[in-house]
Each structure stands twice: as C-alpha cells, then as structure tokens.
Amino acid sequence: MFGRATLWIGIKLKMGTSPFEFLINTLKVALIFIMTVNIVPLLVWVERRGPAFMQNRLGPNRVGPLGLFQLLADAVKFIFKEEFIPENANRVLYFMAPGLCLLPAALTFAAVPLASPIHIGDYTFKIQIADINVGIVYIFAVASLGVYGILSAGWSSANKYSLMGALRASSQMISYELAMGLSIIGILLIYQSFSLNDMVLAQEGPLKFVWQGKEIIIPFLPNWGVWYQPVALILFMTAGFAETNRLPFDLPEGEAELVAGYHTEYGGFKFNIFFMAEYAHMITASALITTLFFGGYSLGFANTAQVTQFWAEHGQSAAGMLGISIADAATVLTSLTHLAAFSLKTGFWLFIYIWVRWTLPRFRYDQLMDLGWKTLLPWALANVVITTTIMFFAHVGN
Amino acid sequence: MSLDNLHVGINHYLVLSGILFSIGVLGVLIRKNAIVILMSIELMLNAVNLDFVAFAKFSQNIDGQVMVFFVMTIAAAEAAVGLAIAIAVYKRFQEVNISRFENLKG
Amino acid sequence: MAGLNIEDVLFYAFGAGTVLSAVLVVFFANPIYSALFLALAMSMLGALFFVLEAYFISVAQITVYAGAVMVLFVMVLMLFDLKNEGEDILKVSPLGLIKLLAVGLLCGFFIGTGWVASKIPGKVISETSMASDQQTAINKDVQPVDIGSTVSLSRQLFSKYVFAFEAVSILLLVAIVGSVALARSKGGTHHVSR
Numbered sequence: 132m133f134g135r136a137t138l139w140i141g142i143k144l145k146m147g148t149s150p151f152e153f154l155i156n157t158l159k160v161a162l163i164f165i166m167t168v169n170i171v172p173l174l175v176w177v178e179r180r181g182p183a184f185m186q187n188r189l190g191p192n193r194v195g196p197l198g199l200f201q202l203l204a205d206a207v208k209f210i211f212k213e214e215f216i217p218e219n220a221n222r223v224l225y226f227m228a229p230g231l232c233l234l235p236a237a238l239t240f241a242a243v244p245l246a247s248p249i250h251i252g253d254y255t256f257k258i259q260i261a262d263i264n265v266g267i268v269y270i271f272a273v274a275s276l277g278v279y280g281i282l283s284a285g286w287s288s289a290n291k292y293s294l295m296g297a298l299r300a301s302s303q304m305i306s307y308e309l310a311m312g313l314s315i316i317g318i319l320l321i322y323q324s325f326s327l328n329d330m331v332l333a334q335e336g337p338l339k340f341v342w343q344g345k346e347i348i349i350p351f352l353p354n355w356g357v358w359y360q361p362v363a364l365i366l367f368m369t370a371g372f373a374e375t376n377r378l379p380f381d382l383p384e385g386e387a388e389l390v391a392g393y394h395t396e397y398g399g400f401k402f403n404i405f406f407m408a409e410y411a412h413m414i415t416a417s418a419l420i421t422t423l424f425f426g427g428y429s430l431g432f433a434n435t436a437q438v439t440q441f442w443a444e445h446g447q448s449a450a451g452m453l454g455i456s457i458a459d460a461a462t463v464l465t466s467l468t469h470l471a472a473f474s475l476k477t478g479f480w481l482f483i484y485i486w487v488r489w490t491l492p493r494f495r496y497d498q499l500m501d502l503g504w505k506t507l508l509p510w511a512l513a514n515v516v517i518t519t520t521i522m523f524f525a526h527v528g529n
Numbered sequence: 530m531s532l533d534n535l536h537v538g539i540n541h542y543l544v545l546s547g548i549l550f551s552i553g554v555l556g557v558l559i560r561k562n563a564i565v566i567l568m569s570i571e572l573m574l575n576a577v578n579l580d581f582v583a584f585a586k587f588s589q590n591i592d593g594q595v596m597v598f599f600v601m602t603i604a605a606a607e608a609a610v611g612l613a614i615a616i617a618v619y620k621r622f623q624e625v626n627i628s629r630f631e632n633l634k635g
Numbered sequence: 636m637a638g639l640n641i642e643d644v645l646f647y648a649f650g651a652g653t654v655l656s657a658v659l660v661v662f663f664a665n666p667i668y669s670a671l672f673l674a675l676a677m678s679m680l681g682a683l684f685f686v687l688e689a690y691f692i693s694v695a696q697i698t699v700y701a702g703a704v705m706v707l708f709v710m711v712l713m714l715f716d717l718k719n720e721g722e723d724i725l726k727v728s729p730l731g732l733i734k735l736l737a738v739g740l741l742c743g744f745f746i747g748t749g750w751v752a753s754k755i756p757g758k759v760i761s762e763t764s765m766a767s768d769q770q771t772a773i774n775k776d777v778q779p780v781d782i783g784s785t786v787s788l789s790r791q792l793f794s795k796y797v798f799a800f801e802a803v804s805i806l807l808l809v810a811i812v813g814s815v816a817l818a819r820s821k822g823g824t825h826h827v828s829r
Contacts, residue, residue: 224667264690264784265693268695271694272697272698273697275697275701275702275703276701279671279674279706279709282706282713283671285713286667286713294713298713301706301710302710305703308702535639535643536639536640537646537647540750540753541650542646543745543749544746544749545653547744547745547746547749549653549654550741551742551745552654552658555661558734559661559731559735560661562666564666565660565661565666565669568660568666568670569660569661571677571700571704572660575676579684582689582692583687585687585782586687586688589782590782591780591790592791592795594689594691594692594782594788595788595791595792597689598692598695599803601695601696601699602699602803604704605700605704606806606810607810608704608707608708609811610810610814610817612708612711612818613813613815614817616715616818617817619715620820
C-alpha cells in the first residue's frame with residue numbers, strides 16, 4: 132500500500148535503495164549537528180574552569196556543582212536580553228551574519244569520520260555524514276566560506292571598529308587558509324587519497340612502511356601520520372589557530388584592541404551564535420588534527436578487525452539485548468569503542484587549544500601576517516619538497 | 530506531456546548555461562558600476578565552466594574538467610587585476626561609475 | 636510513470652537557485668548585495684558540478700570562486716564603501732529596452748537550440764557507454780577515465796596540458812605583481828613618517 136502511494140505521487144526518488152536511506156541520512160545530519168552544538172557548553176566550562184585552575188584562581192563556581200550550569204544560566208540570560216540594532220545598520224545583513232558564520236562551521240564537520248561503520252542485517256551505516264572522495268579539500272572549501280559571516284557582521288554594524296576588525300579577520304583567515312592547505316600536501320602524498328575515511332583506515336595497526344623494497348615494522352608505535360609528517364602537524368596546528376581566530380591570533384576579537392572586533396554591536400542571542408560558530412570551528416579543527424595525524428577513530432594498538440573479533444567473543448549480552456546477531460552486535464560495540472577513542476583524542480586537542488589560549492600573548496597584526504606569509508608558507512613548501520624527496524628514495528628499490 | 534523531457538540530459542545543462550551567460554551579458558550592458566560589470570563577467574565565465582563540466586560528464590572525457598581548471602585560474606587572476614584597476618580609479622576619481630569616464634577627459 | 640532520479644531533482648533545484656541568484660546580482664542597486672548573491676550563485680554552481688560527478692572541480696570552484704575571488708570583491712566593496720552611485724536600474728529608457736531585447740534574443744537562441752536539439756532522434760551526445768566513446772575518442776590509446784576521480788584529472792593535466800599549466804602559473808605570478816603594483820599607495824604600507 133505504501134508502494135502504491137509512492138507510485139501515485141509519480142516521482143520516485145531513486146536514491147540507491149529507498150526512502151529509508153534518505154531518512155537515515157537526515158537523522159545522521161540532525162544528530163551530529165545537535166551533538167556538535169551540545170559539546171559547546173562543556174567546552175566553555177572547560178575554558179573557564181581549567182585555565183582558572185592553571186592561573187591559581189577560581190572560575191565560575193556558584194551555578195551548579197563545580198559551576199557546570201554556568202553556560203545554561205548564560206544561555207538563559209542571552210535569550211532574555213534586549214535585541215538592539217544600531218541605528219545605521221544594514222538590517223538584512225546584520226540579522227544574517229550570525230547564521231552565515233554558523234553555516235560553514237556546521238558544514239565542515241560533515242566529512243569527518245567519527246567511528247567505524249555499523250552493519251545491521253543488510254544495511255551498513257557509516258558514522259559520517261558524507262564520505263566524499265575529496266573529503267579534505269571539501270573541508271577547506273567550506274571553511275573558506277566562513278569569511279562572509281565575519282565580513283557581513285563587521286560591515287553591517289555601521290561601526291568603524293567592527294569594520295576594521297572584520298577586515299583584519301578576513302585577511303588573516305585568507306592568509307592562513309593558504310598555509311593550512313599547503314601543509315596538508317605532505318599527508319596527501321603519503322596517503323594518496325583525499326578521502327578522510329581512507330586516511331583513517333591507512334593509519335590502523337602498527338607503524339609500517341616500505342623503505343627501498345624492505346618492509347619495516349615497528350610494533351610498539353601506531354601507524355599515525357604524526358610520525359610521517361611532524362612538521363606538517365605544527366604548521367597545521369598554527370594555521371588552525373589562525374583560522375578559528377583563537378589566541379594567539381585573535382586580534383580581530385581582541386578585547387583590549389578593538390572593543391570586540393566584528394561582533395562589537397552584537398548582543399544577546401546573536402552573540403551566542405557567533406560564540407557557537409567559533410567553538411564549532413575549533414571542534415572541526417581538532418577533529419581534523421586527530422584524523423590526519425593521530426589516527427582518527429582507530430585505536431593505536433589494534434585495527435578494526437581485531438576489535439570486532441574481541442567484541443564478538445565478549446559481547447553476547449549486548450546482542451541478546453538488542454535482538455540482533457552476534458556479528459552485528461560486535462560491529463556496534465566496535466563502533467562505540469572507536470567513537471570513544473575519537474572523542475578522547477579530539478577532546479585532548481580541544482584542551483590544547485584552550486590551554487594555548489590562556490598561555491600565549493596576542494600577536495600584533497603585522498607580526499601575524501608576517502608569520503602567515505613569510506614563515507608558514509615557506510616551511511610548508513619546504514615540507515612538500517622534503518617529503519617528495521624522501522618518498523622518492525623510499526621507492527628507489529622498487 | 531510526458532515526464533521524459535524532464536529527465537536531465539546534456540541539453541538541459543546547455544540551456545542552463547546559456548541562460549546564465551545571457552544574464553551575465555545583461556549585467557554588463559545595463560549596469561554602470563564598474564565592479565558590478567566585473568562581477569557579470571565572472572558570471573559569464575562561470576556559465577562557460579558549467580558547459581565544460583557538463584560535456585566532460587556526458588562524453589566521459591576528462592579534458593572538459595582540465596579546461597575548467599584553467600578558466601577558473603585565469604578568471605581569478607583577471608578579477609584580481611580588474612579590482613586593482615578599480616581601486617586605483619576610485620582613489621583618483623572617488624567613484625567607479627563608468628558613465629563618468631565616457632569622455633576620456635581628465 | 637517515468638521516475639526522476641535524484642540527480643534530476645538536484646539539477647532543477649540548484650539550477651533554479653543559480654538562475655535566481657544571477658538575476659538578483661544584476662538587479663540589486665547595492666553592489667554588496669550583488670556580490671553576496673554572486674557568491675551564492677557560485678556556490679550553487681559548485682553544487683551542480685558535484686551532481687555532474689566533477690568532485691574536485693566542485694570543491695575547487697567553491698574554494699577559488701566563492702571563497703577567494705568573491706571575498707576579494709566583497710572586501711574591496713566594503714573597504715572602499717562603494718555604494719550605489721545613484722544608479723537607477725529600473726529606469727525605462729529606449730536604450731535600456733533595446734539592450735533587454737537583444738539579451739532576450741540571445742537567451743531565446745540558447746533555449747531554442749537546446750529544445751530543438753532534444754527533439755533530434757538518436758544519440759548525438761548523451762550518456763554513452765565507455766566502449767562506444769573509445770571509438771570516437773581523440774586519443775585512441777587513452778585509458779577509460781573515471782571522471783569523478785582526481786587522479787584522472789591530474790593525469791591529463793600533467794601530461795597533455797603541462798605546458799598550459801606552467802604558462803598559467805607564470806600568468807598568476809604576473810597578475811600578483813601587477814595587482815600589487817596597481818593598487819599600491821605612495822610610499823607603501825611601511826611608510827615611515829619623519
């Protein structure tokens with residue numbers, strides 16, 4: 132009867148298998164987006180209590196146990212604040228700017244693989260919104276769209292400080308996009324693929340490479356990208372800090388410099404959205420560092436097949452609870468293990484982000500641009516040349 | 530009125546690219562702001578890119594995409610130089626309305 | 636009951652979006668709105684490229700055009716505050732009508748050709764199989780290409796078109812030096828005032 136109804140409508144969306152797949156994909160998008168947005172309060176709590184501990188002071192500790200509900204209180208405050216618009220502001224762009232900031236931040240997270248695929252019955256669910264075969268370039272492309280939100284916010288506020296902050300922020304973002312893209316080329320040369328899923332799969336198991344015909348295996352180190360490309364990690368991290376406008380590169384929103392830069396004239400809920408967009412960018416950058424250099428969702432000491440095997444032996448109770456076969460339950464548990472590993476690694480890098488913010492002083496604008504163009508760019512190019520040379524000599528014996 | 534015409538083939542892409550190209554031409558003809566004229570030129574170049582990529586898919590020949598690569602690069606260079614000229618003009622004359630520059634007088 | 640593929644639906648959706656954004660580019664008086672709508676049109680074009688299985692070109696379009704060229708346009712417009720210079724788009728004049736008519740003829744020519752071409756029976760260019768294209772391919776000894784993969788794109792780029800590639804890189808260098816020279820202010824940015 133459902134089939135007849137579909138036929139009667141006259142347009143049958145042939146999307147591979149069925150509308151079921153469409154539903155699953157929509158669910159994935161909604162879930163992952165909500166998950167990203169909900170990590171933000173936790174991050175803000177870490178950002179206020181952690182550095183407080185480092186700086187030998189107390190952070191917010193009145194609202195809830197250990198101050199955990201502080202951001203909830205902040206969110207309620209933001210919702211009830213008066214929504215004001217500056218007098219000469221361009222109303223359309225003023226309202227659209229926060230959304231323009233949040234959209235790329237949310238879109239970039241789509242190509243990141245969060246865990247290994249789940250098999251239930253006939254279906255395979257990938258824990259990744261879109262396994263694009265040009266994954267990493269897609270992420271850089273969408274991240275480059277984040278400039279529009281900043282420019283719109285700064286210009287539409289009809290405020291000199293906002294405009295200056297916006298122009299500084301956008302030129303900073305464009306300069307460091309270059310460095311970010313170039314620093315990745317070494318990783319791309321090694322993994323021979325743009326797809327993030329391929330990169331994670333290539334980083335499983337122990338450290339193993341081929342040097343002039345001989346295969347060398349170092350069993351106690353995982354096959355992570357950081358051993359192959361340490362310089363690229365430093366370059367990518369630095370460029371990632373600049374892309375997300377975090378200290379030490381946060382001159383555009385420097386509190387003492389430009390009032391608050393491009394979000395000076397924003398209060399209430401719109402400011403909250405800018406905030407969320409910045410943290411979403413941070414989460415994506417940390418997820419990228421994990422995926423490219425630290426193995427993504429894979430565990431360091433066992434590859435996916437071994438973990439599935441382990442859970443097949445020890446996971447009978449879960450299979451009984453969910454009512455699916457043991458092999459399927461093993462994949463579900465493997466996926467959960469991988470998700471935990473991914474969350475731990477990404478969480479570690481997020482902590483590094485927050486740690487650096489409260490440690491280093493801010494760069495001046497010309498120092499910032501010098502660093503991006505005169506330091507990171509040549510180093511990234513040198514990295515490419517050295518990587519190609521080493522790879523050439525590695526394959527000489529073949 | 531069958532639905533077969535709606536099934537997208539090469540002709541649909543060619544028509545779409547033709548429409549975009551005509552809109553670009555309209556922009557160049559009607560607008561007086563030099564920067565909007567530059568933008569309409571970019572629109573025309575994009576329409577041509579769409580043509581190339583559509584032909585690449587429907588003839589299964591990758592050369593179309595290689596062409597797009599070059600057109601994109603050259604259009605970006607041209608936009609940069611065009612904007613630099615527009616900035617220089619603005620600094621000298623305080624406006625970029627092309628009807629002001631029709632007479633080649635100082 | 637013919638079924639529409641998801642590619643068809645996406646083509647119509649993104650195609651309509653691109654045409655709408657392009658029309659709004661031309662008809663907004665404020666050039667900043669024009670620039671933002673052009674960025675939107677280019678992003679939608681990037682999505683169309685994705686539907687056409689040109690994945691690398693699609694992300695390159697978004698990175699280069701929507702993410703760099705249009706950002707340059709928007710930055711210049713915002714920095715120099717180039718507002719609408721009293722331009723009246725909707726002013727009806729004989730010359731304006733002639734221009735509109737001419738462009739309408741051009742557009743009609745395109746649409747008419749496409750419509751007539753779709754009526755021609757048989758396959759002129761359509762989704763042919765690899766085998767039949769091997770017979771009409773220019774390079775008879777070329778491998779069957781997977782147009783979605785970056786590998787085949789780069790293979791062509793660095794073998795058949797390598798001269799054009801190098802020439803374009805020199806052109807980019809010339810463009811960089813040229814635009815810096817053109818937009819330079821007297822004394823440069825590190826102007827030391829005595």
